[in-house]
Amino acid sequence: xxxxxxxxxxxxxxxxxxxxxxxxxxxxxxxxxxxxxxxxxxxxxxxxxxxxxxxxxxxxxxxxxxxxxxxxxxxxxxxxxxxxxxxxxxxxxxxxxxxxxxxxxxxxxxxxxxx
Amino acid sequence: xxxxxxxxxxxxxxxxxxxxxxxxxxxxxxxxxxxxxxxxxxxxxxxxxxxxxxxxxxxxxxxxxxxxxxxxxxxxxxxxxxxxxxxxxxxxxxxxxxxxxxxxxxxxxxxxx
Numbered sequence: 001x002x003x004x005x006x007x008x009x010x011x012x013x014x015x016x017x018x019x020x021x022x023x024x025x026x027x028x029x030x031x032x033x034x035x036x037x038x039x040x041x042x043x044x045x046x047x048x049x050x051x052x053x054x055x056x057x058x059x060x061x062x063x064x065x066x067x068x069x070x071x072x073x074x075x076x077x078x079x080x081x082x083x084x085x086x087x088x089x090x091x092x093x094x095x096x097x098x099x100x101x102x103x104x105x106x107x108x109x110x111x112x113x114x115x
Numbered sequence: 116x117x118x119x120x121x122x123x124x125x126x127x128x129x130x131x132x133x134x135x136x137x138x139x140x141x142x143x144x145x146x147x148x149x150x151x152x153x154x155x156x157x158x159x160x161x162x163x164x165x166x167x168x169x170x171x172x173x174x175x176x177x178x179x180x181x182x183x184x185x186x187x188x189x190x191x192x193x194x195x196x197x198x199x200x201x202x203x204x205x206x207x208x209x210x211x212x213x214x215x216x217x218x219x220x221x222x223x224x225x226x227x228x
Contacts, residue, residue, distance in 0.1 A: 004158070033215070035218075040123070040220070040221075041220050041221070042119075042121070042203050042205075042218030042219050042220045042221050043159065043203070043216075043218050044218070045215050045216060045217070048215060056215045058215070090158050090159070092158070104159075104161060104216075106158030106159050106160070107158050108156065108157050108158050109157075109158055
């Protein structure tokens with residue numbers, strides 16, 4: 001299977017609820033990153049996972065958490081949802097080797113609306 | 116002030132025009148520079164990446180980096196209606212080469228037939 005797939009594509013949640021978003025990495029990729037893209041803005045880095053460990057984190061509170069599984073798929077969990085969490089959540093996978101990686105492959109994202 | 120600034124547009128050009136897209140940045144540690152294209156309801160797609168200063172050409176696309184001015188550009192020659200999309204610049208420092216990107220806000224481009 002090629003490409004990065006994310007589920008669900010759309011989601012509506014109520015303020016205060018919890019949400020889990022899922023991502024299947026591109027075949028052969030060992031690193032997954034999550035980004036938040038508010039409407040009309042560029043993506044903002046949330047965190048990255050490499051070999052099931054968090055490998056870097058952006059300026060997001062602890063209620064944003066993640067997991068990477070042995071098959072390199074990943075989850076993004078957000079607790080205590082706020083209205084400002086409404087955004088497109090993008091998953092990107094890459095092959096990290098040596099000093100870094102390029103060629104992020106992004107999924108099409110999950111559109112989360114918090115009401 | 117944001118680390119990476121990009122004019123949001125929209126930028127409207129006729130088919131066949133040369134398009135110039137630009138970003139400025141404030142973090143002198145950035146060494147890797149990328150351009151992504153994002154169609155509506157899709158994830159970003161990597162177009163070009165460059166390391167440090169200089170030019171890079173790939174088909175109709177040319178990326179330029181001027182680190183002394185903290186300014187990067189993407190030129191699109193012979194623009195086509197299919198180039199209509201949002202263009203995002205992205206950058207990272209060398210200690211996480213290509214990872215943990217800092218994006219600009221994106222420029223929306225419309226190429227009219």
